[in-house]
Amino acid sequence: MSTIQAPLEFRLLGPFGAWQGGERVLRGLRRQERCLLAVLLLESGAAVTTERLIGLLWNDTPPPAARATVHTYVGRLRAALRPYGLPVDTRHDGYALDLAEADGHTVDVREFRDEIGQAAVAGDPAEKVRRYDRALALWRGPLLADVIDDELRDRLDGRLAQLRLTALEQRAEAQLAMGLHERVLADLTPLADELHDREGLVAARMTALYRAGRRAEALELYERTRAHLAAELGIDPGPALSTLHQRVLTADPRLDRPPAPLYAVRVDEEWLPWSTGGHPALEFCNTFAGWRHAPRIPGSDWLRTYRTLAVWAGHLDLADEGVVAQLVERAGRSPEEAEAALAEAREFRTQLYACLTDPADVPAFTAVAAVAREAARAAVLTLGPDGLAHWRPTPAAGLRLPLYAVARAAADLLTDPRRLTIRTCPSDDCGWLFLDATGRRRWCSLSTCGAARGGR
Structure with a gap:
């Protein structure tokens, strides 16, 4: 009798990983095989031409036998994925891996995008926060952190990092609207070193610090951000952040509570x-x-x-x-x-x-x-x-x-x-x-x- 296997869970955000029922699988794949599989997963259902795979795997400087090498990699992938019911199909001069035909298999990048999309259109702030929480919990690091470099990451999907920052910003705004400034501090403080360039996130942290009675720290955060922007980018903080700074300086009472919708x-x-x-x-x-x-x-x-x-x-x-x-x-x-x-x-x-x-x-x-x-x-x-x-x-x-x-x-x-x-x-x-x-x-x-x- 054949047994029904648990679906595979592919993790591309951070180090590449494939999991089944809590166990790590597909450990034997080589780096370029993992990269090739990731490309097929990112474009699930669509044919990826051999020429494009060659360009990605060798950064547009392929060896003479690149096409044959890709065929070899695909053969190994087919053998590795066959036990899990995942076929790599040949389509014209390319290959495709269609997860829609394989029940239950998931890719964290797709889930990440879906959750952010649902959060963006959620009318209820609590539902918005829940959706963003689910999306951001999937982020374990940059796309294929142990497989590709930044240049190839930008070619595959350079928007993911910005999408994550947008999610962090929108979640913080929803939390502040709900009066959850302590949650904002808990979420953003560990990420402080990477958020200096995102003024919306700096503003959210400043507001949360102020509401937590930590006005001096809010002002210090502004000064650190101002110095960073001047040194690294040669610019001053934008109008919104500068205005928030003035409101913190003057202890504007409107900062003490979430803005309620008037009229x-x-x-x-x-x-x-x-x-x-x-x-x-x-x-x-x-x-x-x-x-x-x-x-x-x-x-x-x-x-x-x-x-x-x-x-x-x-x-x-x-x-x-x-x-x-x-x-x-x-x-x-x-x-x-x-x-x-x-x-x-x-x-x-x-x-x-x-x-x-x-x-x-x-x-x-x-x-x-x-x-x-x-x-x-x-x-x-x-x-x-x-x-x-x-x-x-x-x-x-x-x-x-x-x-x-x-x-x-x-x-x-x-x-x-x-x-x-x-x-x-x-x-x-x-x-x-x-x-x-x-x-x-x-x-x-x-x-x-x-x-x-x-x-x-």
Whole structure:
């Protein structure tokens, strides 16, 4: 009788390892055989050409018999993997290892990416932290630490190290929002020596130290970071970190507690700002409070994740509910693509705000117009349930769909006479935009800024 074997667990983050039922296996593989297997695992299901394998194994300077040597390595891999039900298939002029056809086998890099993707779109901070915890627990070191050098690591997947730092930063932000500053210190202090260049992580540690009553240490951390940036990169700390430093110096009471969402509405597990602008393009600008101060007030950006952006677009009726669900699901599968789309949306928001608040800002208008033209090319005219036609971005826009929807709305506003009635809230920590055809409103909302500062 044949027995069902436990699946293999491949560990590529850190030293290469293959495990089955808690026991180390495939110990006899040579270094280049481990490297070849890792390449096939990283591109599971896809054919990797012999030429590419040769280029990777010998850093583009192969010996004369490289092709024959690769065939030999593949033969040895097949023999080693056969007992575990893992075939290495020949496909055209290359090879493929498809884990999808082998039940239960796992690769830590794939799990790492999946968990980070799910964390990035999680609406609940506790779930976000749990997902990031699972992902970061898989990190045992750089990709194939005992097999390849940094140059080959960059060629295989140079983004993994940055993805880890992003996960550390996003987890720390979620922990601080939950009041878990002691957890932030426990997680980040052992990594202090490698985080000087990541100002977001330095800021998280500084905030956690301050909340733990260790103000002097928070200031010392800033000075060490400033000296490191000056010596190694020839730059000063960025605006956000410099502002945090000033707030620690002045013992700003807002640092003593997690920032609570003010004037917010809960939509599909996301906190979104009140709708006060009177137009989708203005509401998009109003997803960022604190416009009047540069650098920005920490905690004032409502678009913290791509999921928030997608949910916001649905809330403003710029995208259908089904489209939002598809965007969130895709963002979970492609976290780096989602992060890039979110960054592009934030940059568009900055340019749009400048364009709307200063009609003479030609560079800002040009930037907005460029995205609006792209949005127009990606739009279709659809009939809504109200009997009116609406321009909507096509699904082909991918994760840029919310951006294109906002750009279309911005273009409509810029051609509308109402554009001349836009006002900016004068509150020191606001700056939201709103329409005022009467010319009598001063604050963005009579029940928030106006009520709180009516005597000013």
